[in-house]
Amino acid sequence: MASSVLLAFLFLLLFLGLLLFFSARVNRGQKPSLRRIQAFEAIKGFTGRAIEAGRALHLSLGTGSMADITTADSLAGLYTLDYLADQSATTGIPPIVSMADPTVMLMAQNTVRSAYGSDKVKAAEAYRDIRWIAPQPAAYAAGVMNLLSLDEVETNIMIGKFGDEYLLMGETAARRGTSHVGGASDPNTLPFIYATAQETLLGEEIYAGGAYLQKRPVHIASLLAQDTMRWIIGIVILGGVAATSLGIING
Amino acid sequence: MNLRFGRILATTVAIVVGLFILASTFVAEWPGEIFGLSGLINQVSLLFISWVTIVAAFALFLGFANVISVHWNRIQTRKPGALYSIVLLIALAATLAVGFLSGGPNSNPSQFIFDFILQPLESTFFALLAIFIATAAFRAFRVRNLETLIFVLFTVIVLLGQVPIGIYLWAELPVIKDWILNVPALAGVRGILLGVALGTIATGLRVLVGTDRPYTDQK
Incomplete structure (x- = not known):
């Protein structure tokens, strides 16, 4: 028990060390070239498409909360909102943002407010399009399906925590011919996203929004730290398999 | 000046609370005391967690105000679906009134609303998933490239291996189905989960050390 706690603590320290190391490197200007993720490229053009069509852009932040294990997923959606809110502050067309948890609604309002800066009138207008639908997944899905139909949504982004209810919303978007990007971390939801969305963010890709959309140095550093940790874990797994196969350690 | 102080305060609170949790x-996992601080750390973190409940309850109140505001605006501007908004606001007011007048959410009338209106509606709505899965599968099964070809191939094998007729078509189908689920699918899921875990930890660490402050208005 003590050894596993110590191991977890050392793991966190190593991760933190790598994060700070890569942050310093990226801040010095040593930025890596990120592989192309088609979904983020699509998101970059979504605001323009919505304006051209004279219709709305909808962002669903999912059924996650800011106060439990789904916080990271909700934050992933909020980083995308941060990017869209910055664009909307320039264009004057705010996105419609929906969520199932009121704590996420407060964060979304804060994100939009910070994008509009001192322009409180426009920020208040943008606030009206931040909609808390309902806490239950089924009721939330019903609300979003209604929203996709009634508000004439041109482009739809769904990034956050989703369960089976994703299919109800994703399929509605697909049937209406809405340009649709979906992303979730739950492997059980990924087939639904794959079947309904035009561009997908699978698993950890949803956390890369800050790096890809806004080029934030700390987010880019975070991706580098994640990749390094993945290599370390991979080598440890392979080493463990080899050592067990050769009888060096007992499985 | 005040704005800057607010940012510093918010960041300090976030880091301190995050470190305690x-x-x-x-x-909790460590056997024995850590410098005699274990009890204090546990008590303080439990206090912070209890505060989360209060904040979440207040957020729910603000969410309630948001629902009224959004639908009232829809009714006033006579947007499409304004009729649904009227129904929603009436249902909201009626449920609230029943809750207040009958003695809270555990009273019989409130329980009736949950057990005989809300839950059946939710179940009925989720039953739609069966139809949606069929239509989504129809679209997903269109072979457009190599990726979708592999997707369709694996899906058909798993589908046939899962149903009794599969064994009559080819006795090896259930065996192949098991192999697909236990080897490539499971490996893929574990890979995704590993990536998700690393992404979650990275997000947490960024917030914990204050390099990422989504709770302030600073970019």
Whole structure:
């Protein structure tokens, strides 16, 4: 028990060390070239498409909360909102943002407010399009399906925590011919996203929004730290398999 | 000046609370005392967690105000679906009134609303998933490239291996189905989960050390 706690603590320290190391490197200007993720490229053009069509852009932040294990997923959606809110502050067309948890609604309002800066009138207008639908997944899905139909949504982004209810919303978007990007971390939801969305963010890709959309140095550093940790874990797994196969350690 | 002070305060609170909660998870698993601080760390983190409940309850109140505001605006501007908004606001007011007048959410009338209106509606709505899965599968099964070809191939094998007729078509189908689910599919899921875990930890660490402050208005 003590050894596993110590191991977890050392793991966190190593991760933190790598994060700070890569942050310093990226801040010095040593930025890596990120592989192309088609979904983020699509998101970059979504605001323009919505304006051209004279219709709305909808962002669903999912059924996650800011106060439990789904916080990271909700934050992933909020980083995308941060990017869209910055664009909307320039264009004057705010996105419609929906969520199932009121704590996420407060964060979304804060994100939009910070994008509009001192322009409180426009920020208040943008606030009206931040909609808390309902806490239950089924009721939330019903609300979003209604929203996709009634508000004439041109482009739809769904990034956050989703369960089976994703299919109800994703399929509605697909049937209406809405340009649709979906992303979730739950492997059980990924087939639904794959079947309904035009561009997908699978698993950890949803956390890369800050790096890809806004080029934030700390987010880019975070991706580098994640990749390094993945290599370390991979080598440890392979080493463990080899050592067990050769009888060096007992499985 | 005030704005800057607010940012510093928010960041300090986030880091201190985050460190206490993180420390409490290690303390809970660690056998024995850590410098005699285990009890204190546990108590303080429990206090912070109890505050979360209060904040969440207040957020729910603000969410309630948001629902009224959005639908009232829809009714006033006579947007499409305004009729649904009227129904929603009436249902909301009626449920609230029943809750207040009958003695809270555990009273019989409130329970009736949940057990005989809300739950059946939710179940009925989720039953639609069966139809949606069929239509989504129809679209997903269109072979457009190599990726979708593999997707369709694996899906058909798993589908046939899962149903009794599969064994009559080819006795090896259930065996192949099991192999697909236990080897490539499971490996893929584990890979995704590993990536998700690393992404979650990275997000947490960024917030914990204050390099990422989504709770302030600073970019």
